[in-house]
Each structure stands twice: as C-alpha cells, then as structure tokens.
Amino acid sequence: MFSKGQWVFAILFAVVFFVVIAYTYRRDLKLHKKYYKGTIWVLIAFISFIAFIAMLKFIFM
Template sequence: MFSSGQITFGILFFIGFVVTMIIAYRKDAQLHRLFYKGNYKILLGFLVFVCLLFVIKIFLKR
C-alpha cells in the first residue's frame, strides 16, 4: 500500500513534528501559566456538558 520511502518519510515527519511541538510548548510554558490560569475549569465544564448530552441521549432513546 505504501512504499518504504513513504513510510520512512511519515515516521520521520511524525518524530520531527512531535519534537518541534515539545520545544514550542516548553518555550511558551511560562506564558501559558500567566495568561491561561483556570483553564481546567473550562475543560471540566465542557466534559460535563458532553457527558450530560450523552445521558440525555440515552434517556430519550428509551
């Protein structure tokens, strides 16, 4: 399905992308702590909302 060159490129691209994202995140970590305090509350609210939608779907299906 894929040639060995395509597989090699895909693996190297993935590794390079992950390394670049880790470096970028570490570089911006202090800014994230400063500007995005309390982000976990928004994430938690979103997850509760999605779970609530699933519960509503299950109860209305019956």
C-alpha cells in the same frame, strides 16, 4: 497500499512534529501559566457538557 518511503516519511514527520511541538510548549510555559490560568475549569465544563449530552442520548434512545 503505501510504499516503504512513504512510511519512513510519515514516521519521521510525526517524530519531528512532536519534538517541535514539545519544545515550543516548554519554551512558552511561563506565558501559558500567566495568561491561561484557570482554563482547566473551562475544559472540565466542556467535557462535562459533552458527557451530559451523551448520557441524555443513551437514556432517551
């Protein structure tokens, strides 16, 4: 379905993309800690809400 060149490009692109994202995150880590303090609770609330909706779906279906 894909040629060998397309697979090589996809793998290289994914590796370079991951490296750039990791480098950028590490560079901005101080800013993240300063401005996004406490956002873990928003993530926990969001995941809990989605789990609650899924639980309701399986209970009432």
